[in-house]
Amino acid sequence: MTVIERAPAKINLGLDVMGKRTDGYHDLSMVMMSVDLCDYITAEDLDEDIIQFESDCPKMPIQNNDVYKVAQLIKKEFNIQRGVFLHLTKKIPVCAGMGGGSSDAAATIRALNTLWNLNLSYQDMIRIGMEIGSDVPYCIQAGCAHIRGKGEIVQPIVGHLSSWVVLAKPHFGISTRTVFPSIDCQEISRVDIESIVKALEEDDYQKLLRKMGNSLEDISIAKKPFIQKIKDKMMQSGADIAMMTGSGPSVFALCKTEKQANRVVNSVKGFCKEVYKVRTL
Ligand code: C5P
Numbered sequence: 285m286t287v288i289e290r291a292p293a294k295i296n297l298g299l300d301v302m303g304k305r306t307d308g309y310h311d312l313s314m315v316m317m318s319v320d321l322c323d324y325i326t327a328e329d330l331d332e333d334i335i336q337f338e339s340d341c342p343k344m345p346i347q348n349n350d351v352y353k354v355a356q357l358i359k360k361e362f363n364i365q366r367g368v369f370l371h372l373t374k375k376i377p378v379c380a381g382m383g384g385g386s387s388d389a390a391a392t393i394r395a396l397n398t399l400w401n402l403n404l405s406y407q408d409m410i411r412i413g414m415e416i417g418s419d420v421p422y423c424i425q426a427g428c429a430h431i432r433g434k435g436e437i438v439q440p441i442v443g444h445l446s447s448w449v450v451l452a453k454p455h456f457g458i459s460t461r462t463v464f465p466s467i468d469c470q471e472i473s474r475v476d477i478e479s480i481v482k483a484l485e486e487d488d489y490q491k492l493l494r495k496m497g498n499s500l501e502d503i504s505i506a507k508k509p510f511i512q513k514i515k516d517k518m519m520q521s522g523a524d525i526a527m528m529t530g531s532g533p534s535v536f537a538l539c540k541t542e543k544q545a546n547r548v549v550n551s552v553k554g555f556c557k558e559v560y561k562v563r564t565l
Contacts, residue, residue, distance in 0.1 A: 291391035292318040293382040300475040313477040318565040327395040330367030341374035350389035379457025381530030390423030443484030448545035453558040463531040504532035521551035
């Protein structure tokens with residue numbers, strides 16, 4: 285049997301850091317939205333009882349990656365004595381703040397659940413996802429959601445944001461692990477996540493634009509001022525809003541019309557190698 289799962293990228297419409305936890309992580313409140321820039325996971329039965337991984341992305345390590353780790357973890361926990369071949373088709377840039385790695389891991393959980401008839405509950409999938417990374421639980425269902433805690437509390441938002449999204453990934457990456465240690469919880473700019481959730485529920489685009497924000501933006505811009513340059517270019521060319529996603533370095537613009545989105549693409553493609561024009565899912 286062969287199972288194919290789509291793994292969409294995400295943008296943060298809001299990211300608020302509420303405080304530091306005793307386990308070293310941070311309590312977060314975030315609004316995430318899927319966009320139609322997707323990786324794909326293919327899972328196939330193998331005769332031999334091994335995990336075989338392959339990707340069209342040459343930089344991807346064969347074993348030290350989250351797709352392989354998910355398979356290892358599930359195989360061990362459920363004592364699966366069958367082999368699996370996993371293929372990852374990579375379209376989402378890595379180390380970009382677009383949640384590509386987390387989405388691949390979540391898609392692997394869904395794929396193996398089907399391939400191995402595990403009948404996992406949503407809560408089981410959240411728990412397995414959390415063992416891999418804090419953004420994986422959201423990616424199990426993806427779409428538009430309010431995420432809290434370390435990332436394990438996921439509440440879908442019933443909203444209708446339909447927009448063009450221009451994503452620009454600079455030539456450098458930022459690892460989330462280097463951004464969080466720089467946070468001063470007393471000084472960090474806060475974001476009103478509840479109002480973003482309300483704006484989405486009320487389908488109030490103007491209110492959404494006024495309330496959107498990312499607490500990590502100042503920290504990442506201080507490390508890499510180029511991020512601010514992309515934001516400025518996008519705003520100057522008519523974006524409704526331009527904001528960093530996750531811990532960066534990618535910046536996205538929301539545009540109501542395709543004409544606007546095309547202008548934003550043209551304004552950044554000269555100095556950003558990877559630029560994508562996509563839609564919210
Ligand atoms: O869970 P994950 O490995 O994706 O997290 C990467 C890094 O992000 C952690 O090492 C931690 O520094 C930071 N983080 C955090 N609080 C969260 C999620 C992530 O401090 N809720």
